[in-house]
Amino acid sequence: MTTGADLAEACAAAMWRADQASQDLGMVIEHVAPGAARLSMEVAPRMVNGFGTCHGGFIFALADSAFAFACNTHGAVSVASHCSVNFLRPAALGEHLVATAAERHRAGRSGIYDVRVTAGGEVVAEFRGYSRTTGARLLEGADAP
Amino acid sequence: MTTGADLAEACAAAMWRADQASQDLGMVIEHVAPGAARLSMEVAPRMVNGFGTCHGGFIFALADSAFAFACNTHGAVSVASHCSVNFLRPAALGEHLVATAAERHRAGRSGIYDVRVTAGGEVVAEFRGYSRTTGARLLEGADAP
Amino acid sequence: MTTGADLAEACAAAMWRADQASQDLGMVIEHVAPGAARLSMEVAPRMVNGFGTCHGGFIFALADSAFAFACNTHGAVSVASHCSVNFLRPAALGEHLVATAAERHRAGRSGIYDVRVTAGGEVVAEFRGYSRTTGARLLEGADAP
Amino acid sequence: MTTGADLAEACAAAMWRADQASQDLGMVIEHVAPGAARLSMEVAPRMVNGFGTCHGGFIFALADSAFAFACNTHGAVSVASHCSVNFLRPAALGEHLVATAAERHRAGRSGIYDVRVTAGGEVVAEFRGYSRTTGARLLEGADAP
Numbered sequence: 001m002t003t004g005a006d007l008a009e010a011c012a013a014a015m016w017r018a019d020q021a022s023q024d025l026g027m028v029i030e031h032v033a034p035g036a037a038r039l040s041m042e043v044a045p046r047m048v049n050g051f052g053t054c055h056g057g058f059i060f061a062l063a064d065s066a067f068a069f070a071c072n073t074h075g076a077v078s079v080a081s082h083c084s085v086n087f088l089r090p091a092a093l094g095e096h097l098v099a100t101a102a103e104r105h106r107a108g109r110s111g112i113y114d115v116r117v118t119a120g121g122e123v124v125a126e127f128r129g130y131s132r133t134t135g136a137r138l139l140e141g142a143d144a145p
Numbered sequence: 146m147t148t149g150a151d152l153a154e155a156c157a158a159a160m161w162r163a164d165q166a167s168q169d170l171g172m173v174i175e176h177v178a179p180g181a182a183r184l185s186m187e188v189a190p191r192m193v194n195g196f197g198t199c200h201g202g203f204i205f206a207l208a209d210s211a212f213a214f215a216c217n218t219h220g221a222v223s224v225a226s227h228c229s230v231n232f233l234r235p236a237a238l239g240e241h242l243v244a245t246a247a248e249r250h251r252a253g254r255s256g257i258y259d260v261r262v263t264a265g266g267e268v269v270a271e272f273r274g275y276s277r278t279t280g281a282r283l284l285e286g287a288d289a290p
Numbered sequence: 291m292t293t294g295a296d297l298a299e300a301c302a303a304a305m306w307r308a309d310q311a312s313q314d315l316g317m318v319i320e321h322v323a324p325g326a327a328r329l330s331m332e333v334a335p336r337m338v339n340g341f342g343t344c345h346g347g348f349i350f351a352l353a354d355s356a357f358a359f360a361c362n363t364h365g366a367v368s369v370a371s372h373c374s375v376n377f378l379r380p381a382a383l384g385e386h387l388v389a390t391a392a393e394r395h396r397a398g399r400s401g402i403y404d405v406r407v408t409a410g411g412e413v414v415a416e417f418r419g420y421s422r423t424t425g426a427r428l429l430e431g432a433d434a435p
Numbered sequence: 436m437t438t439g440a441d442l443a444e445a446c447a448a449a450m451w452r453a454d455q456a457s458q459d460l461g462m463v464i465e466h467v468a469p470g471a472a473r474l475s476m477e478v479a480p481r482m483v484n485g486f487g488t489c490h491g492g493f494i495f496a497l498a499d500s501a502f503a504f505a506c507n508t509h510g511a512v513s514v515a516s517h518c519s520v521n522f523l524r525p526a527a528l529g530e531h532l533v534a535t536a537a538e539r540h541r542a543g544r545s546g547i548y549d550v551r552v553t554a555g556g557e558v559v560a561e562f563r564g565y566s567r568t569t570g571a572r573l574l575e576g577a578d579a580p
Contacts, residue, residue, distance in 0.1 A: 014195075021200035024191040046169040049213070050159075055166035056213075056225050057206020064201045068194070080201050082372060082420065084229035084519060086547060086565065088540065104549075105523065105558055112521060112561055114539075114549075123540055126547055128563060130372065130521065227517060227565065229374060231402060231420065233395065249404075250378065250413055257376060257416055259394075259404075268395055271402055273418060275376065275517065304485075311490035314481040336459040339503070340449075345456035346503075346515050347496020354491045358484070370491050374519035 004034040008073035011138045012037070015072055022065045025058065029069065035103030035113075037069035043095045053090035054097075060085055062099045063115040063127035070101035071111050071131040077138055078111065082130040088123050095119040099127075109133045149179040153218035156283045157182070160217055167210045170203065174214065180248030180258075182214035188240045198235035199242075205230055207244045208260040208272035215246035216256050216276040222283055223256065227275040233268050240264040244272075254278045294324040298363035301428045302327070305362055312355045315348065319359065325393030325403075327359035333385045343380035344387075349415050350375055352389045353405040357419035360391035361401050367426040368401065375417045385409040389417075399423045439469040443508035446573045447472070450507055457500045460493065464504065470538030470548075472504035478530045488525035489532075495520055497534045498550040498562035505536035506546050506566040512573055513546065517565040523558050530554040534562075544568045 002010075012032040016022070022039075025047075031038040041062045049055035064083060071078040091097055097119050104112040115127040147155075157177040161167070167184075170192075176183040186207045194200035209228060216223040236242055242264050249257040260272040292300075302322040306312070312329075315337075321328040331352045339345035354373060361368040381387060387409050394402040405417040437445075447467040451457070457474070460482075466473040476497045484490040499518060506513040526532055532554050539547040550562040 016195065018197065019195035019200075020190065021192050021194045021202065025202075045165060047166050049166045050161065050164035051222070051224070052163065055164075055206060056209045056228070057166065057170075057202060060205045060209070060228075061200060061202020064205070068201075077196070079196070080232055082229065082231045083201070083205075084227065084374070084563075086227045087225055088542065088545070105561055107523065107558070110523070123542070126540055128519075229418075229519070233397065233400070250416055252378065252413070255378070268397070271395055273374075306485065308487065309485035309490075310480065311482050311484045311492065315492075335455060337456050339456045340451065340454035341512070341514070342453065345454075345496060346499045346518070347456065347460075347492060350495045350499070350518075351490060351492020354495070358491075367486070369486070370522055372519065372521045373491070373495075374517065376517045377515055 007075055008032050008034045011072050011075060012069050014138055015069065025061060027062060027065055032069055032073060034073050035070055036101060037066050038098065038100045039066045039069065040096060040098045043091050043093050043097065045093060048093055053092060056087060059091060059097065059117055059125050062097055063117050063125060064129065066099035066101035066115050067113045067127065067129035070103060070113050072138060075138055076133040077136040078131040078133050080129055081132045083127065085125055085127045087125050091119050091124050097124060152220055153177050153179045156217050156220060157214050159283055160214065170206060172207060172210055177214055177218060179218050180215055181246060182211045183243065183245045184211045184214065185241060185243045188236050188238050188242065190238060193238055198237060201232060204236060204242065204262055204270050207242055208262050208270060209274065211244035211246035211260050212258045212272065212274035215248060215258050217283060220283055221278040222281040223276040223278050225274055226277045228272065230270055230272045232270050236264050236269050242269060297365055298322050298324045301362050301365060302359050304428055305359065315351060317352060317355055322359055322363060324363050325360055325396070327356045327391045328388065329356045329359065330386060330388045333381050333383050333387065335383060338383055343382060346377060349381060349387065349407055352387055353407050353415060353417035354419065356389035356391035356405050357403045357417065360393060360403050361421040362428060365428055366423040367428050368421040368423050370419055371422045372420040373417065375415055377415050378413050381409050381414050387414060442510055443467050443469045446507050446510060447504050449573055450504065460496060462497060462500055467504055467508060469508050470505055471536060472501045473533065473535045474501045474504065475531060475533045478526050478528050478532065480528060483528055488527060491522060494526060494532065494552055494560050497532055498552050498560060499564065501534035501536035501550050502548045502562065502564035505538060505548050507573060510573055511568040512571040513566040513568050515564055516567045518562065520560055520562045522560050526554050526559050532559060
């Protein structure tokens, strides 16, 4: 019998294998559970922008990946329709960023997920993602009753 | 005498030199003018996510860079405080993305910039960025009267 | 034969008849065209909040009505799924607010509309609304070929 | 000695006395605590829009008031700079709406507050508000040590 936790981990493993983008950025999946995910990433030299701090695109990418892993833990393929992000303090070269995604609401085809990105215990960004399921399934048979 | 167009180009050049992130992603500055910028980027293999399409983080990064170059054309250092993005259609491996940023509003320390990301003439994403000036100047003396 | 402009006006007239909320707030439809609408409203004593200025809810309501009229000009019933608003300067008691909505993007069931709210030529708020069509039609037969 | 809870209640009382808008809409303050507020309101006939359901402006207004009371519990005058709202299901005439605001983040002059609006235990809307302090104090001396 497949529990929610098993399904969440199987979904994450399937997504991760194909996710060259998250792998290439050096992201690590720290934890996955139904509706939740925690990913981390170090700010590398190639992520630094014109002001000497981490380009917002990479902070967003980490949050977006945490959101994607969290909203795809239920077996249905879910994609981001809308995201907003608030940048609260810069992230410096070499800092270890942690993005923690939690499900805020889910009904029908729609979901809302909140992701907090921290570095050294301080909040770097607050992200909110809105997802929609596409109708496809992530796993072949694995999450069928 | 420095015109607005000269200042915009000088600001962009200064930012670009230090912006390893945008350079590393293969972005190209197509055009810069006061309050406006157009950047392009090709979807590379390392940008592809678990669904075989461009990870939203890279679409966001391109839009965010266009926003950053547009809001930094007036001489004052401006940083992103808040951004929202709506993903309208996936971008495929190899597609040429173009992000066009335009100033929507600017008053006091705040600005609002709209960025449209297209591929092959179709809209991939609509981004809105909110900036704040930090009080610092981008160029040493170049934009002083 | 029904033109786009005729259809837009017929849709607005049908919506307005049932829209007690917009009527009760003293809104006036200044202009309607395909994908566009301009509405105005005076800041009344009952709209003033604890800081002596117009409660953000009423500024939002005016922008939201302009958005609703603009996105319902094509014949298909459209509803707001997501809205964001940036408050740029307070609106005072007695000021005449004008909300101008323009279509930013429309494809499939989704639309994006930008609404600027001004008072005395100054920008009070910038609003962006995301709509979805429900599948129902606004008019009986009137917009059929 | 003034505790955080006392200060929160004193701030709310001061705001409420001047807030004709929230009073006129029939809002009731159910609960206030540091960084938190819960307000309720019934959907009245004058709040119904062209589709026979509560105009989004009034759902927003309730959420916005809950946000305002929550972010003004610390003694410093705070105003909304940016808000986003996601409408999840319509609210019908006569329904009792409850908006619960909680502080998500607060540092320096900025705060982020999440507000959930429910009716009959179902989520009607999810709202996120971004506040900034103005530098003024809400109470004369009352919150001084």
